[in-house]
Amino acid sequence: MEPLHHYKEIWCVDFEFNQPTGERPSPVCMVAREFRSNRLVRLWREQLLQLKEPPFPTGADALFVAYYASAELGCFLALGWPMPARVLDLYPEFRCKVSGLTTPCGCGLLGALSYHGIDSIDAAEKDAMRQLVMRGEPYTDAERIAVLDYCQSDVDALVKLLLAMMGGIDLPRALLRGRYMTAAARMEWNGVPIDTDALSTFKERWQTVQTKLIEKIDSKYGVYDGRTFKSDRWAAWLAANGIPWPRLPSGDLALDDDTFREAARTYPAVAPIRELRTTLSQLRLNELPVGSDGRNRCILSAFGSRTSRNQPSNSKFIFGPSAWLRSLIRPEPGMAVAYIDWSQQELAIAAALSGDLKMQQAYQSGDFYLTFAKMANAVPQDATKDSHADIRDQFKTVALGVLYGLSAEGLARKLNVPPVRGRDLLLLHKETFKTFWKWSDRVQDEAILGGRLRTVFGWTVHAGDKPNPRSLRNFPMQANGAEMMRLACCLTTERGIKLCCPVHDALLIEAPAADIDAAVAATQEAMREASEIVLAGFPLRTDAKVVKHPDRYMDKRGKTMWEAVCELCGREP
16 A cells, blocks of 8 residues: 555546547446545436536545546546546556566456456456447436446456555556546547548548559559559669669568658658558548547557557558548648657657767757768768768668667668678767667667666566567667657646647647647647656757648648549549
């Protein structure tokens, strides 16, 4: 009990709720149990709607406990209740405990109970009860009792899980993660404004459009045979256009999406074919959830990855893999949105955490890649982005590749240069950023010898029996970047900024058009503050892109595809 002793009351809470696709949650019932006194509260929807605040304290001297708390807190928002001041969510605490380990029953509540040897409701019974809840009214008296009993079973299980886990919980850091789940609830509640007319048109004509898209986009490439992408034709197009392309150890072209994504950044001509491949293989328009208020809502899947990043479904999140689809984002009349991202976040994190002064200088110069090339004496000191674009691109690939543990051979394949050039480039990085490499080696050794790594806020990953050195070296950048993002989300939402969603290293906000500049400035300040807190005083730059109604958001990588889809559907882009 020691970590929790100073709270007067500790309430374990669970809601059952309906939530049609794309809509906000509608509470069906709630059960809450006080941890020490065992006091029990069971309330059906009609009773909940009569309350202006929760039937238990939610101030700083009380602790709110849940499993995947953003769901419960979404019900708070639906009821108009004030949010709890202190949230302990056992879901991220369990994820943190087992990250990198095998969990045979998953990481849901049943999985956490099983891991700790706690009996629980049968999974099939749980699914059946969830189906009953989702069916909605009318419920018989017997069904109401059954649903309340089911909800109570989750609460009773939560009490047992808290008892089992409390000894290993780092409460201050756990409360920070709970604080983020409060922000996540607000973001899932807000959603992203969507041009529903355009979406409806695309859905109606999608089957026909896909075939015509291939004909239209591929007319400039000639790499498709029907709906099949032909690698030999792609190789011929690359050769004809003088574009180097990474190859696998087998000698075949690398055709994974990561390779296409990286190539498109350097060679814009690759972007349309990459978008086409992504669209054909991954896009499911009918799966994109949009509520009756015209907003895309999905579960953000907070703490879903080993590095603790959000992991929303690609098919359900507007910022999924197809960049052109993001042009469906359109602010409502009188409103504006802004996409604000950290500049070169992972490079900055590496520079700050390693303490490499040269790397910090390169970041602070405003052009890390060109400055790196100058430090390595690969270009003259008066070189510019335009005068030495090719060399800068090479050094960009090296700088980013190192963060992901790319070997000299891997660099050579990625750059389509001889292996000796790959080794030379990697050596230049090691000689230029010696302090970084000492730190990175230490990170890897610590993980392998100690069995785990931690972020500055205590998120843990276990190396496992077969540790992957590349992922271990990259963990500090990915995972501390996630910490930074979560803290920025907390700060922005707590300061009254309407945050629609986080996107890796960026935030999408919304405000009246007249107020958007002030909202952007406040968000940038929060993001700068978050970077300084995570990186011990090292500030990161941010860039902002503002879109006001009637304009729409446009990701330049998807511009060609968007225009093609609109043309085929008879719409103005």
